[in-house]
Amino acid sequence: MNRLLQGIIFDVDGTLADTEEVHRQAFNLTFADFGLDWEWTPTLYEQLLCISGGRERMLIHAREVAPARAADPQFPDFVRRLHEAKTACYAGLLSSGGVRLRPGVERVLHEARREGLKLGIATSSAWSNLKTLLDNNLPPEWPSWFSAIETADSVTEKKPSPAVYQAVIRRAQFEPSRTLALEDTQNGLKAARAAGLTTVITAHRFTRHHSFEGAAAVLDGLGDAEQPTEVIFGPPCAQGFVDLRYLVGLMSRGEESIPGPVQGRLSYG
Numbered sequence: 001m002n003r004l005l006q007g008i009i010f011d012v013d014g015t016l017a018d019t020e021e022v023h024r025q026a027f028n029l030t031f032a033d034f035g036l037d038w039e040w041t042p043t044l045y046e047q048l049l050c051i052s053g054g055r056e057r058m059l060i061h062a063r064e065v066a067p068a069r070a071a072d073p074q075f076p077d078f079v080r081r082l083h084e085a086k087t088a089c090y091a092g093l094l095s096s097g098g099v100r101l102r103p104g105v106e107r108v109l110h111e112a113r114r115e116g117l118k119l120g121i122a123t124s125s126a127w128s129n130l131k132t133l134l135d136n137n138l139p140p141e142w143p144s145w146f147s148a149i150e151t152a153d154s155v156t157e158k159k160p161s162p163a164v165y166q167a168v169i170r171r172a173q174f175e176p177s178r179t180l181a182l183e184d185t186q187n188g189l190k191a192a193r194a195a196g197l198t199t200v201i202t203a204h205r206f207t208r209h210h211s212f213e214g215a216a217a218v219l220d221g222l223g224d225a226e227q228p229t230e231v232i233f234g235p236p237c238a239q240g241f242v243d244l245r246y247l248v249g250l251m252s253r254g255e256e257s258i259p260g261p262v263q264g265r266l267s268y269g
Contacts, residue, residue, distance in 0.1 A: 004251040005244070006178035007118030007147070008108075009168055009197065012125050014184035017101050017133055019094075020049065020206045026090035027054070033089075034082055038065065046206045052124045052158035052187045055083040087126055094132045101137050102202065104222025104229070104241055109138075111244050113145060120148045120168040122181070122191075124158045127151040147172035160187040165195035180247055186210050198251055200242075203232070216250045 013019045024045045031038040038061065040048065048057045058079050062070040069075060093099075112119055123130060130151055134142050143149065148171035150164045157163040169176060176196035183189050183199055185207050192199040193214045201218045203210070212218050217234025221227070223241035231237060235253075237246055 004178060005117065005180060005248045007120060007172070007174050007180075008112055008247070009120040009122050009165060009174070009179060009181045009192070011181070011183045011185075011188050012121060012123035012130050012133070014204055014207065015102070015182050015188075015202055016105055017099050017137070018204055019099055019129075019133065020045070020204070022093050022099055023054070023090060026086050026093055027058075030082060030086040030089050033085065042206070046209070049185060049206050050187065050210075052160065053152065054086060055079055056158065058082060087128060091128060091132045094129075094136060097136055099133065099136070102204075102221050103224045103227045106138070107224065108222055108242065108244070109145065115244060117244075118147045118172055118174060118179075119145055120150075120172055120174065121146055122150050122164045122168045124152050124164060127153045148174075158187075159185075160190035160194070162191045162194035165192055165197065169195060178251070180216075180251060186212065189215055200234075200247070200250065216253065 010016055013023065021042075024040055024042065027040050027045075028038075031040075040061075048061065051057045051060055059070070059076070062075065062079070109119065121130065127149075130149070138145075148168040150167040150171070152158070155164040155167050165181065168174065169179070179197050181188075181192035181195075181197040181199045182202060183192055184202055184204060189199050189201060189212055198216045199214065201207075201212045201215045202221050203212075203218060204221075212233070215233065218232040219234070219242065220230040220232065223229025223237065225241070228240035229237050229242055235246070235249060
């Protein structure tokens with residue numbers, strides 16, 4: 001196995017856990033607390049997810065709905081404070097324990113560790129967000145599971161830049177040709193591919209309409225016995241869920257596995 005697959009690098013939001021709806025709620029609660037009449041509906045938030053980084057989303061949104069205010073030289077500082085408050089609100093929502101890891105994530109983590117694979121995390125989210133999520137879902141020693149963890153606090157250049165993936169690769173000496181990335185968005189896919197990584201997309205309600213050109217496979221999740229995965233593009237999962245054998249198979253397919261534009265076609269209520 002190690003000949004083809006040396007390690008796996010995980011994105012966080014939307015990949016490890018379906019956190020994007022919690023982020024959306026935290027944004028709206030914070031907007032109300034600050035007296036803003038902004039409301040990010042699910043449809044609008046799906047569009048905003050094409051922009052990496054919460055602060056960046058707020059700046060661009062403000063230019064659309066309040067251009068005069070966005071032009072104020074003091075506005076970036078206001079957005080900084082707004083984002084800090086939103087991060088605290090999000091952490092509070094996560095701490096309530098209602099956000100679980102996506103089906104199959106913990107199983108794949110344990111299987112990879114048993115096989116001696118390197119694990120990494122590359123996210124444009126803050127360390128505090130990651131820590132709160134995994135503190136509530138994994139054993140206390142979870143940071144030791146990962147050879148490298150890079151977040152928006154250590155790498156400020158956001159996806160689709162490959163910078164955060166490149167930082168993980170450098171820190172833990174991953175070999176890109178033997179490393180797989182798990183992502184959920186177009187920007188994440190672009191970042192991972194630009195770093196030379198075979199990339200698997202686990203799409204969700206906010207990215208189901210996105211195009212995933214360059215992905216080795218597009219799935220609705222890693223799946224488990226209770227919630228079998230749906231393969232949108234890629235080889236079928238004979239057992240109904242993704243395991244290391246399936247991921248190694250993707251690595252062995254090489255460039256033959258890379259399609260043209262693949263449109264997510266998931267069904268959600």
